[in-house]
Amino acid sequence: MRNIKLTIEYDGTNYNGWQSQKNGAGIEDVIKEAIKSLTGEDVDLIASGRTDAGVHALGQVANFITNSSIPADKFSFALNTKLPEDIVIVKSEEVDKDFHARFSAKSKTYRYLIYNDIHPSALLRKRAYHVFYELNLENVREAASYFIGTHDFAAFMAKGSNVKTTVRTITDITINKKEKLIEIEVTGNGFLYNMVRIIAGTLVDVGIGKINVADIKDIIESRRREKAGKTLPPWGLYLVKVDYD
Amino acid sequence: MRNIKLTIEYDGTNYNGWQSQKNGAGIEDVIKEAIKSLTGEDVDLIASGRTDAGVHALGQVANFITNSSIPADKFSFALNTKLPEDIVIVKSEEVDKDFHARFSAKSKTYRYLIYNDIHPSALLRKRAYHVFYELNLENVREAASYFIGTHDFAAFMAKGSNVKTTVRTITDITINKKEKLIEIEVTGNGFLYNMVRIIAGTLVDVGIGKINVADIKDIIESRRREKAGKTLPPWGLYLVKVDYD
Missing domain, CATH: 3.30.70.660 (Pseudouridine synthase I, catalytic domain, C-terminal subdomain)
Known part of the structure; x- marks a missing residue:
């Protein structure tokens, strides 16, 4: 089990904000779906915080636990092939198991x-x-x-x-x-x-x-x-x- | 009769290029329609040249002849109220009657x-x-x-x-x-x-x-x-x- 930290750029225009939505229109939903399509896992994706509908991000941070064997720095490339053009993982890396995108933020x-x-x-x-x-x-x-x-x-x-x-x-x-x-x-x-x-x-x-x-x-x-x-x-x-x- | 020069910014993403299209999806069509809605005139809108579908402009230039009494420098504001957000007239001014956006370009x-x-x-x-x-x-x-x-x-x-x-x-x-x-x-x-x-x-x-x-x-x-x-x-x-x- 590894803890993977993602740094994410997105254009918020076409989404209902970061938070998961019943209709799947949250940015969180789209990234979780991409992770599932890649690893088969339904991960818990923890963000540094929510952003509202229409708000953009150059460096949102989120993390998740995975059993996948994909090298940590290759997650970004693999996920980007699954994501729409308005959401891009700009970096992926392995972090300590106690890293929490929200609670660890300074x-x-x-x-x-x-x-x-x-x-x-x-x-x-x-x-x-x-x-x-x-x-x-x-x-x-x-x-x-x-x-x-x-x-x-x-x-x-x-x-x-x-x-x-x-x-x-x-x-x-x-x-x-x-x-x-x-x-x-x-x-x-x-x-x-x-x-x-x-x-x-x-x-x-x-x-x-x-x-x-x-x-x-x-x-x-x-x-x-x-x-x-x-x-x-x-x-x-x-x-x-x-x-x- | 006055000759009005427009300087135009546009996001070309949603248009079939500058040139007039049968389905009205040319940028030229949209601006002519805005001029008609403002002055009632079907003008001949002369551009410096065409741009292809998807190409953007920060300073496209076009001119047209009008009998309208709208002050030349106010055309930009008036037209922008009629235009979609991805086409903006950034400047409007009166020019000599022999000014031609295409042939006069240096x-x-x-x-x-x-x-x-x-x-x-x-x-x-x-x-x-x-x-x-x-x-x-x-x-x-x-x-x-x-x-x-x-x-x-x-x-x-x-x-x-x-x-x-x-x-x-x-x-x-x-x-x-x-x-x-x-x-x-x-x-x-x-x-x-x-x-x-x-x-x-x-x-x-x-x-x-x-x-x-x-x-x-x-x-x-x-x-x-x-x-x-x-x-x-x-x-x-x-x-x-x-x-x-």
């Missing part, structure tokens, strides 16, 4: 991608969120710095979520601009439901002058969802990587 | 995009051509330099094409690498059918060592299609821009 990095131009992009539709007004990046960067650290992020969680604590730690937020694309990259030890999409929505509001930089601290401290910006759509969000020890 | 720039990694990319499928073997870019750049200038490019034209002359001038070829993406950008005064896709296929063969750099000059001079590399698929090709005086 931090995650998400990217929210914004296309900032007066017209949307035909080629980046469903890949980036279109913002018409030019963002003031100096203000966006200053606002972003307030999120770094350990805070109660209750104002940045979808209403109705049920969690023990809304305290999380963000270790880094960077804002990069490459021509018309703006990347908001957030690294943290854990994220509340919709947290990155609400932070991105709040930063866009700062960038267009709808929220003042000076108010960000109060918005965080308020713990009130309605004080923060809107939840941006899923298609701008990418799970970039999951870090382990 | 040069065109195409890009062929290669994703160079052991695994394909889920997010760039239908956006870049996947090459498994690592390309030797030094050799690719040296080979590319032989194409610059005025040559008989008969070896780089799809068989069965019917043209008066196969002599064309390439003014520039640049090879850029950004992480796993390699861009082959070709500028010229005109292109034969499939010319950029065959040049790209030949350069890939050089990059993987299947064709020697030293043989490129002979391949060009041979004028024989079978001496050159294969025609790469349409989805890696982008019409980047069309230059006018």
Whole structure:
């Protein structure tokens, strides 16, 4: 018995998110089916966490236990022949038997991608969120710095979520601009439901002058969802990587 | 009567190329339909040239004559409300009455995009051509330099094409690498059918060592299609821009 870790890239557009669905439209379902077709095994596929419908991944991580004799680094090639083009295993490797894609994760990095131009992009539709007004990046960067650290992020969680604590730690937020694309990259030890999409929505509001930089601290401290910006759509969000020890 | 120039971005994946089709699946059909819905006019939409099924554009150019009173720079916004998300008018402007998108064009720039990694990319499928073997870019750049200038490019034209002359001038070829993406950008005064896709296929063969750099000059001079590399698929090709005086 070996424990195999997969690193996975996917285009979330055509799926109902990571989680297994009754109709098989979850990314998890498709990968489990590919593993079954390859090894004959009905494995338990453990991901670092779920991603919502439409959300993309450059480096989702999942693991499973197998009795198959396929060399660990060959699983990626073998599975890719069974998978649709919008799901690709970019790496497969053997890991310790106690590695758990979710519980062993130390931090995650998400990217929210914004296309900032007066017209949307035909080629980046469903890949980036279109913002018409030019963002003031100096203000966006200053606002972003307030999120770094350990805070109660209750104002940045979808209403109705049920969690023990809304305290999380963000270790880094960077804002990069490459021509018309703006990347908001957030690294943290854990994220509340919709947290990155609400932070991105709040930063866009700062960038267009709808929220003042000076108010960000109060918005965080308020713990009130309605004080923060809107939840941006899923298609701008990418799970970039999951870090382990 | 005004002559309106449109600059157009499109994702060619879901269309049967630029040219009008009986079933309306040409990009030209869709834009003409949007113009008709906006102005009531059945215009003659003149493009800089056709693009094949699956080929993308960042800056296709087309023009049409209209009696509409819509301000020239507002056509883009108005048309985008009528167009599907995979076709975007990025600019609209009034031009001289003798401007002709095809005959007035001085040069065109195409890009062929290669994703160079052991695994394909889920997010760039239908956006870049996947090459498994690592390309030797030094050799690719040296080979590319032989194409610059005025040559008989008969070896780089799809068989069965019917043209008066196969002599064309390439003014520039640049090879850029950004992480796993390699861009082959070709500028010229005109292109034969499939010319950029065959040049790209030949350069890939050089990059993987299947064709020697030293043989490129002979391949060009041979004028024989079978001496050159294969025609790469349409989805890696982008019409980047069309230059006018």
